[in-house]
Amino acid sequence: MKFDTPATTNPIDQMKIVGKPTNRIEGPLKTTGTAPYAYERHDVAANQAYGYVVGSAIAKGRIASMNLDAARAAPGVIAIVTADNAGKLAKGDFNTAKLLGGPDIEHYHQAIALVVADSFEQARAAASLVRVEYAREKGAFDLAAAIDTAIKPKASFGTEPDTAVGNFAAAFAAAPVQLDARYTTPDHSHAMMEPHATIAAWEGDKLTVWTSNQMIAWSVGDMAKTLGIPKENIRFDSPYIGGGFGGKLFNRADVLLAALGAKAAKRPVKVALPRPLMINNTTHRPATIQRVRLGATADGKLTAIGHESWSGDLPGGGPETAVAQTRLLYAGENRMTAMRLAVLDLPEGNAMRAPGEAPGLMALEIAVDELAEKLGMDPIALRVLNDTQVDPEKPSRPFSQRQLNKCLETGAAKFGWSKRAKPGATRDGRWLVGMGVAAAFRNNLNGPSAARVRLAKSGVVTVETDMTDIGTGTYTIVAQTAAEMMGVPLDKVVVKLGDSAFPVSAGSGGQWGANSSTAGVYAACVKLREAVVQKLGLASDAVFADGKVKAGRRSVALGDAATDGELVAEDKMEYGDLAEKFQQSTFGAHFVEVGVDAMTGEVRVRRMLAVCAAGRILNPKAARSQVIGAMTMGAGAALMEELAVDKRFGFFVNHDLAGYEVPVHADIPHQDVIFLDEADPTTSPMKAKGVGELGICGVAAAVANAVYNATGVRVRNYPITLDKLLGKLPDMV
Amino acid sequence: MQTSEEFELSRRGVLAGGAASVATVTLVPIGTAAAAAPAAKSPPTAKVAFEVNGKKRELELDTRTSLLDALREHLHLTGTKKGCDHGQCGACTVIVDGRRINSCLTLAVMHEGDKITTIEGLGTPDKMHAMQDAFVTHDGYQCGYCTPGQICSAVAVLDEIKAGIPSHVTADLGAAPAVTKVELRERMSGNICRCGAYSNIIDAITDVAGVKA
Ligand code: FES
Ligand code: FES
Numbered sequence: 001m002k003f004d005t006p007a008t009t010n011p012i013d014q015m016k017i018v019g020k021p022t023n024r025i026e027g028p029l030k031t032t033g034t035a036p037y038a039y040e041r042h043d044v045a046a047n048q049a050y051g052y053v054v055g056s057a058i059a060k061g062r063i064a065s066m067n068l069d070a071a072r073a074a075p076g077v078i079a080i081v082t083a084d085n086a087g088k089l090a091k092g093d094f095n096t097a098k099l100l101g102g103p104d105i106e107h108y109h110q111a112i113a114l115v116v117a118d119s120f121e122q123a124r125a126a127a128s129l130v131r132v133e134y135a136r137e138k139g140a141f142d143l144a145a146a147i148d149t150a151i152k153p154k155a156s157f158g159t160e161p162d163t164a165v166g167n168f169a170a171a172f173a174a175a176p177v178q179l180d181a182r183y184t185t186p187d188h189s190h191a192m193m194e195p196h197a198t199i200a201a202w203e204g205d206k207l208t209v210w211t212s213n214q215m216i217a218w219s220v221g222d223m224a225k226t227l228g229i230p231k232e233n234i235r236f237d238s239p240y241i242g243g244g245f246g247g248k249l250f251n252r253a254d255v256l257l258a259a260l261g262a263k264a265a266k267r268p269v270k271v272a273l274p275r276p277l278m279i280n281n282t283t284h285r286p287a288t289i290q291r292v293r294l295g296a297t298a299d300g301k302l303t304a305i306g307h308e309s310w311s312g313d314l315p316g317g318g319p320e321t322a323v324a325q326t327r328l329l330y331a332g333e334n335r336m337t338a339m340r341l342a343v344l345d346l347p348e349g350n351a352m353r354a355p356g357e358a359p360g361l362m363a364l365e366i367a368v369d370e371l372a373e374k375l376g377m378d379p380i381a382l383r384v385l386n387d388t389q390v391d392p393e394k395p396s397r398p399f400s401q402r403q404l405n406k407c408l409e410t411g412a413a414k415f416g417w418s419k420r421a422k423p424g425a426t427r428d429g430r431w432l433v434g435m436g437v438a439a440a441f442r443n444n445l446n447g448p449s450a451a452r453v454r455l456a457k458s459g460v461v462t463v464e465t466d467m468t469d470i471g472t473g474t475y476t477i478v479a480q481t482a483a484e485m486m487g488v489p490l491d492k493v494v495v496k497l498g499d500s501a502f503p504v505s506a507g508s509g510g511q512w513g514a515n516s517s518t519a520g521v522y523a524a525c526v527k528l529r530e531a532v533v534q535k536l537g538l539a540s541d542a543v544f545a546d547g548k549v550k551a552g553r554r555s556v557a558l559g560d561a562a563t564d565g566e567l568v569a570e571d572k573m574e575y576g577d578l579a580e581k582f583q584q585s586t587f588g589a590h591f592v593e594v595g596v597d598a599m600t601g602e603v604r605v606r607r608m609l610a611v612c613a614a615g616r617i618l619n620p621k622a623a624r625s626q627v628i629g630a631m632t633m634g635a636g637a638a639l640m641e642e643l644a645v646d647k648r649f650g651f652f653v654n655h656d657l658a659g660y661e662v663p664v665h666a667d668i669p670h671q672d673v674i675f676l677d678e679a680d681p682t683t684s685p686m687k688a689k690g691v692g693e694l695g696i697c698g699v700a701a702a703v704a705n706a707v708y709n710a711t712g713v714r715v716r717n718y719p720i721t722l723d724k725l726l727g728k729l730p731d732m733v
Numbered sequence: 734m735q736t737s738e739e740f741e742l743s744r745r746g747v748l749a750g751g752a753a754s755v756a757t758v759t760l761v762p763i764g765t766a767a768a769a770a771p772a773a774k775s776p777p778t779a780k781v782a783f784e785v786n787g788k789k790r791e792l793e794l795d796t797r798t799s800l801l802d803a804l805r806e807h808l809h810l811t812g813t814k815k816g817c818d819h820g821q822c823g824a825c826t827v828i829v830d831g832r833r834i835n836s837c838l839t840l841a842v843m844h845e846g847d848k849i850t851t852i853e854g855l856g857t858p859d860k861m862h863a864m865q866d867a868f869v870t871h872d873g874y875q876c877g878y879c880t881p882g883q884i885c886s887a888v889a890v891l892d893e894i895k896a897g898i899p900s901h902v903t904a905d906l907g908a909a910p911a912v913t914k915v916e917l918r919e920r921m922s923g924n925i926c927r928c929g930a931y932s933n934i935i936d937a938i939t940d941v942a943g944v945k946a
Contacts, residue, residue, distance in 0.1 A: 027869035028861060030877030031884060033812015033852035040811035075775055120806060121797040122776065193816045193824055193878040193927050242814070242878025243927050275817040471876030471928045625872045625930060632929025657821035657925060664922040664931075670914070671932040 004576025055109035059650030076122030092222030108651035109280035139345030150340035166334035175295025183363035194242020200258035286349030312344030321356035365701030431595035434710025438698035440588030447506035449520030450572035459559030467505035473622025485525035487544030511690025527569035601722035615689035634699020786854030803841035823924035833889035852881035875928035
């Protein structure tokens with residue numbers, strides 16, 4: 001099915017099941033420990049051996065020699081895989097560095113060996129006996145020191161490195177009110193709770209991997225390329241994923257090494273990345289240095305908007321697209337954005353939840369707060385004044401829907417924004433209290449997505465797609481979609497996900513999963529409805545409801561269409577140019593209240609509210625969870641998350657969950673989320689968009705602005721730790 | 734296992750490298766223990782018997798096996814999760830003799846005779862424990878990976894409060910601690926949820942505790 005004209009009325013609009021807050025259908029499995037994650041599939045292959053990964057101890061250089069004798073002689077060892085004995089391996093298209101390093105080393109903790117043994121304990125012990133001599137080379141590890149060498153990168157994700165409209169320089173110079181500030185965001189780690197893990201088994205030349213992966217089809221393709229075998233010979237199965245946030249978009253060392261280990265050991269092999277290896281071995285959100293310049297008239301109209309960002313990556317990598325939102329968020333006739341990329345020999349930078357916008361808004365939305373102060377304006381009024389209903393770079397192109405102002409105004413009323421006082425003026429015992437706000441913005445993306453639906457005699461509808469559920473609630477919204485389309489209750493729908501044997505979906509990433517994958521299910525259900533009507537000899541306008549198909553005076557049980565055998569339909573949703581004609585984006589407003597200890601500078605988040613406008617919300621319960629989870633991650637980015645770079649040796653020092661601090665229960669208050677009532681007919685027949693990334697966009701800036709409002713101290717370098725406040729806090733009376 | 738001698742060597746390597754960072758190529762000195770590799774000996778094993786979810790289990794284990802791996806890899810009770818294997822995340826929380834512990838931080842052979850309750854012992858999909866049910870109702874999870882640990886912790890936390898065990902945020906050590914959101918957040922802070930379901934998890938626990946927030 002091709003979606004190339006805006007949706008009209010369709011069965012989803014009934015919203016009997018879609019749009020209702022619905023418990024996750026896989027909830028009973030997850031809460032009883034019976035949902036099987038990758039490393040836990042004891043039943044899928046007999047005689048599994050254990051692999052343990054050895055990571056490089058240098059960041060850059062080469063392996064001078066490797067001595068495997070002691071490891072080989074250790075009890076229980078079956079095989080050891082290294083680049084020396086693994087055969088020819090190509091690099092996957094989605095990887096910047098190779099998944100198995102050696103002799104050349106591209107980053108610290110790059111995998112250089114897998115030790116396979118009968119037990120986990122034996123594999124781990126033997127791995128520590130692998131002896132490596134390295135020839136270390138000098139690398140570049142310091143972004144601030146490297147920005148003079150940064151160059152204009154190739155366009156990535158459709159984002160131009162340089163954009164310009166009007167005459168920014170002249171307009172900024174002439175602006176009566178100017179803001180020119182620099183901000184930094186550190187490297188962040190996904191730190192999902194389930195380590196990357198895979199069980200691999202070969203049958204002849206056919207490989208099956210049970211793994212934890214967000215993008216099944218991409219990863220099958222990359223695995224085929226890496227191993228040099230046909231895609232048809234590879235099966236991925238990833239029904240449950242213990243968090244990804246972008247860190248499991250691509251194959252990582254666990255899946256490649258499990259496959260190579262299984263080949264070498266001639267038996268199935270399971271591999272999980274040890275937690276202390278994950279942060280340097282896998283990808284991270286790259287640090288940025290950003291400069292924002294805003295020029296405005298005295299009454300607050302933006303006349304000049306400039307945003308530049310510097311980031312680093314390994315050779316061949318890409319920039320963090322931190323300026324992306326600035327092209328679209330506010331009106332203003334004269335604009336520029338620029339991204340520059342330095343070569344850094346740190347681990348690979350790549351997508352993490354809302355890549356681009358998350359760090360970009362961390363800077364831009366502080367800048368707007370700073371400008372509001374210079375103007376003597378309320379920061380919400382400033383944002384509202386500079387709203388635009390069209391693409392500011394191309395005014396002939398409207399937003400499909402844009403309710404940013406309503407998000408801000410709704411939130412202000414709900415949060416009690418009018419009680420916000422001057423910086424440093426509100427006290428609650430030893431706490432300095434402040435409120436902050438920031439706009440949330442994230443583009444909506446759609447991807448082609450296919451599904452297969454089966455109707456059984458029992459009236460049960462089974463959906464099969466290689467779509468994944470990374471905690472987003474896919475199982476449930478797919479079931480809701482099929483139930484609404486086929487007119488059956490939710491418990492008559494079975495959903496099977498994450499298997500590459502199923503039709504190829506959009507996968508989970510870029511908050512495109514919900515709308516794209518359910519649109520694919522919609523398309524398949526339209527086909528199944530046609531098949532049912534035809535089989536039953538009913539008029540084509542038959543109504544599917546209550547487990548029945550009704551046309552005129554006839555009413556037939558849905559399952560009757562399958563009495564002489566299952567009915568199967570498969571289709572794929574593809575997209576025309578509506579996303580070019582209309583700018584499709586999601587919007588929100590984040591409100592945060594913090595308390596800052598007047599003595600110690602400790603920051604505590606006291607209240608959080610998000611108001612989101614993101615098209616039709618398919619399951620408000622799971623969508624709310626996506627947003628609160630993203631708000632939590634945003635609070636982490638504001639206050640604690642920072643990969644500390646060892647600039648001499650080139651690695652992230654705090655590479656485990658003790659050193660890389662993420663929010664815990666005690667850091668997070670009750671969180672409120674409001675969804676504005678929307679349905680966007682330009683996005684798909686589902687009229688939905690994504691929320692999972694919108695939820696993190698702007699949160700950290702709202703926290704930062706609240707800290708400023710509480711203390712009068714402006715921190716432009718994240719995270720806002722107490723050392724950056726101490727000595728600057730208002731005097732105690 | 735790294736010996737202290739190896740640690741010294743690699744530590745010295747790091748220091749040497751730091752001092753020599755002007756050189757473009759540095760050899761990281763590594764010991765030559767490989768030459769003296771002992772012949773492979775089977776690792777020592779030991780028998781251990783304990784009760785898991787009301788069932789007697791007897792295992793003969795490599796003595797290095799953590800309780801977590803005994804559950805997951807030997808008894809195939811994979812509901813208990815491995816998030817870090819280093820006591821940093823709480824995903825492996827189980828209840829041993831009524832108290833919650835990180836099962837990755839304890840060796841299986843140390844639990845002779847113990848009574849262990851895992852997530853599978855609290856309830857099943859058809860017969861869920863009230864806490865499991867409340868997590869579903871309040872959407873107290875997303876990816877589900879931290880969830881068994883959160884639920885085991887939550888069940889134990891309510892018992893701890895009932896037993897009068899104070900926490901870091903208990904203001905009055907003389908009085909019985911109450912089930913408040915602040916108490917729950919403090920006591921649950923060893924269970925990380927990177928999906929960020931905290932707000933909902935606290936709602937689920939207060940629901941089970943029968944207190945109005
Ligand atoms: S796995 Fe035990 S605390 Fe993380
Ligand atoms: S539900 Fe994913 S880590 Fe808690």
